[in-house]
Amino acid sequence: MINKSLKQLSQALAAKQISSVELSTLFLDRIERLNPTLNAFVTVNREKSLKMALAADARIAAGTAGPLTGIPIAQKDIFCAEGWTTTCGSKMLANFISPYDATVIHKMHAEAGLVSLGKTNMDEFAMGSSNETSFFGPVRNPWDTSRVPGGSSGGSAAAVAARLAPAATGTDTGGSIRQPAALCNLTGLKPTYGVVSRYGMIAFASSLDQGGPMAASAEDCALLLNTMVGFDERDSTSLDRPVEDYTRDLDKPLNGLRIGLPKEFFGEGCDAEVMAAVRAAIAEYEKLGATTVEVSLPNSHLSVPAYYVIAPAEASSNLSRFDGARYGYRAPDYDNLEQMYEKTRAQGFGAEVKRRIMIGAYVLSHGYYDAYYLQAQRIRRLIANDFVEAFKHCDVIMGPTSPTTAFKLGEKAADPVQMYLSDIYTIAVNLAGLPGMSIPCGFVGGLPVGLQLIGNYFAEGALLNVAHRYQLATDWHQRRAAIE
């Protein structure tokens, strides 16, 4: 049961082969057994989960169930969920019980009837690529527990890879869904900016943050995405557009699909064996009827530098709300208001978060704003324009998701710059606001490799189709980590 797809689980629930309470219990028991090894969940609440499962069973019995009603899911701990501790991986929010639901939480649970299995571990405030910056300790990769699961949605990735949950949510500001999906053999989708509401999703860099699904297949992701999207007047950048069924085009044949291969993604900087797996996947696509064309993203090498100005600038502004006054941690001893702020923030934030806040404060400060912040925004435009040009020649762009497979815990933790470079292929997509996916495409030394798919604006349906057809022809996505 634990390895079944969402569609199969939905059918089993509808046919009364299993109840949501039984199904949720199966996963809660696995969490209890395996989470001490993996540290994928930071909050589990069996009582709350089973109450949701009971309600789902009642909906199923009453014939008012949606396609995913009763299916358990893991929520990244960046999403505020009423009555649940919502920590964002930080000491700052270690005791914060959210008084309200994020829109994504409301849609998935109150509307779609999914059951929450709990909140997953993550890099503190989503700032990290290895899940090592979490206040609650690192997450271990189920494929090799001496290695990282990627980040920042590392807990969600490890949870699904170890089948502690059938699927999970993640958020992606610079690669935080796609990179952990690649490192844990999952399918992950970052939608077009503005498609999934950011209301109640604790903000890191507001012009880049986007929530999305992480699951075992493109089909599962499509079903989940259907429950997550929609216009939300509570998010000022939410886009008001017609609702789509993302499963609609899953089966469309790929004949005539034009795959753009950016020459910048196929040069130096990527592990040779990872690259070989990516090239083999592209060859498989050619067998499925696709053709390839070389394209260029000439400014892509500037995406990491521009990102590390823009994201910290937005973070320094967003995280100014954590001041010890209204919620979250407050330092125990201080003499005046300024000390209360400074000590609260010094004690409540971890080192990586402080670094990024400080970079942001600097690039926004008087005398440096033009040289750094405005320059980065101009480069952001150049990067977005590169994609506009590339999509004149192709329907989808492909390349590696991550330049390496999962690295060892501690391997890059001491050098922020080395850590930042693990997102070289994913960041440009966020800067442009495009949808992107990672899908399993092979293994190197027993560790998963991800193929990145980048689509034009609002091409989530097309990306899911491209991913699904590959998954019908290959079985990489069905390989499971041997952890018991």
Added chain:
Amino acid sequence: MSLTLEQVKRIAHLARIEISDGEALTTQGHLNGIFQLIEEMQAVDTRGVEPMAHAQDVSQRLREDAVTEGDRRAAYQAVAPDTEAGLYLVPKVIE
């Protein structure tokens, strides 16, 4: 570009983060490494390029000036470090 120790301390103050001399020294090394990465931008000629603040070129939505949210003060203040009579308590700022 290279940040001095004094600059690092000033940035920490701007960000309202208390920093010890020892932390400032470590932070200086890390920030200078990161700025070395960022410096790559400076060689690019971006004259005439419109800065891009957002992925979608949409303008801010307006709505009716009407109350749409209920009163949830008690729920929101329940998570505050210190409150009294519906107010958030902080150290005295005006004598």
